[in-house]
Amino acid sequence: MSGRGGGEAARPSLETVAERAGVSRQTVSNVLNSPQLVRPETIARVRAAIEETGYRPHRAARTLRTRRSHLIAARMHAPVDGINGAVLDSFLHALTSRAEQRDYRVLLYTAEDDAQEIAAYDELLSDFDLDAFVLANTHRNDARTTWLAEHGAPFVTFGRPWGVEASHGWVDVDGAAGVYDATRHLIRRGHRRIAFVGWPEGSGVGDDRRSGWRSACAEENLDVSGLTRSVEDSLATGRAAGAELLNASCAPTAIVCVSDSLALGVWTEITARGLTPGADVAVIGFDDTPTAAVIGMSSVAQPVGDIAEASLDLLTQALDGAPGGSAAAKQLLLPPSLVVRASS
């Protein structure tokens, strides 16, 4: 991350300038965008206030009203274990190529947390003519969408808003339905003791996926006591959770996981015991990573191409809409699909 660009608090806003010049926000905006509408003495007063406050107008916010840069910013997520990041890389691939078909380009940024990401927005809006942002990995208490909405920057998220009402455009995948389908598939194969290895409670995505397992089991009155584990996402924690489940007196015959990282950990534990995934203990992951495909592990696949396409649809609708951004925001929940392989 670059260290440039001040925090939001330190930065003088349009309001600061308006207050200092004793004019309305609209007048300041007119001076910046349509000076022909403003009397020369007012222009002089506002310009002086801009200089005194050090206000730096967002180039993008200014130029958006008049023309398109055809530049979309998207975050390149840092590789963690090379497994779960794969779906975000895939999404970025799809977004880049489909954006080009619509004559848009993707500008990358990186960030390690929400605060860094917001600092990146601030810097990007100052330094480049951006049309919009595409965010991924929405989560509870997501400060990023609030910041972008407050700054009037058009954006769409891959991921729904968790725990808040929000009117911005988003595209998401129905994780609960995906895990429900995976569990139903195991039930059809005759499994009665089906475990779920998920993330610690409180994560929107994780809780949603777990609910799919819970409802499929509840429909069949399957006993799920002792059959769920909540661990951080990694191969090692997945393997440990798998070991714990398989060591229990009433071990599961099938394990559904919230991610391929955890499922690969479980898979490793199964094979390390000399057992065969599928024949002895079934295992199903989530995200259909290349590794799952290579080793023959079933997994729930997200339709990244469709997500990218739908995100761009929403963005262009928003950009073509009324200048005030009043075009109706749309929300779209896409169905994932279970890819069945030898492990189930």
Next chain:
Amino acid sequence: MSGRGGGEAARPSLETVAERAGVSRQTVSNVLNSPQLVRPETIARVRAAIEETGYRPHRAARTLRTRRSHLIAARMHAPVDGINGAVLDSFLHALTSRAEQRDYRVLLYTAEDDAQEIAAYDELLSDFDLDAFVLANTHRNDARTTWLAEHGAPFVTFGRPWGVEASHGWVDVDGAAGVYDATRHLIRRGHRRIAFVGWPEGSGVGDDRRSGWRSACAEENLDVSGLTRSVEDSLATGRAAGAELLNASCAPTAIVCVSDSLALGVWTEITARGLTPGADVAVIGFDDTPTAAVIGMSSVAQPVGDIAEASLDLLTQALDGAPGGSAAAKQLLLPPSLVVRASS
């Protein structure tokens, strides 16, 4: 890919304009960049010639001399099987985050072949203020580097020039040394019949890696007759090559592969025969993909972080150099490292 942007041939050049206006190229350049140096009637004549010829000056080429956009273009490679693409995604990750530390941003483009990539350069140079390009996957008869050099666009390649003399900056990994190390490692473990599964002859990268296997075997006077296969890169072809080798009367006890895709194919064939990779037949891949790490397959790792860092060093040196691009171009060959796991 976007269809905009004409081909190189169709596009009028600075020379076309100079000829039409009856002035030198330098004069045309001055009209574009330093009109204060040119007499008004000459400016008028050149402007008329620009209009008549339809000449569209590259914004970037023009602005590069005066200021930096801090924007670098890099290609996002299309996912093939999700295995081999991983190293290019990794490189892009490293490039993006390290570029940001130097206050540069990465703009993405996609292309399916050299011609499309060149069309993308043309369009990007027209539409955006770009400082430079970072190319990957150099190969024989690479039209891309020639085009960029001819158009005066600064660039650096991840990959050396193959089969041509070239003075541009590049960073590459010593593939021959990596495969040599892998083969030496197998020899130390007692293997005497070591096979190599590579790509069809004629690929610079593939031939280079194969040469490392050949020299390590030659040093020990190992018989390599019948022990090499040349196939296109995929899991299926790798598996078929592995089957062929293992079915031979004098089957190898170890198989080195030019890529992880091919090695994972071989690995699949070994396990399908009820054999254990490492204990029964050793297998080593190239690129150290996440999948290799998960299944415990040895592989040669490329230092993507160092490659990204060195590429940016070369780029900034070139950008800080003399305006004519006369700063000495540098070439850098980095050593890969063998990651030993259970499969060898």
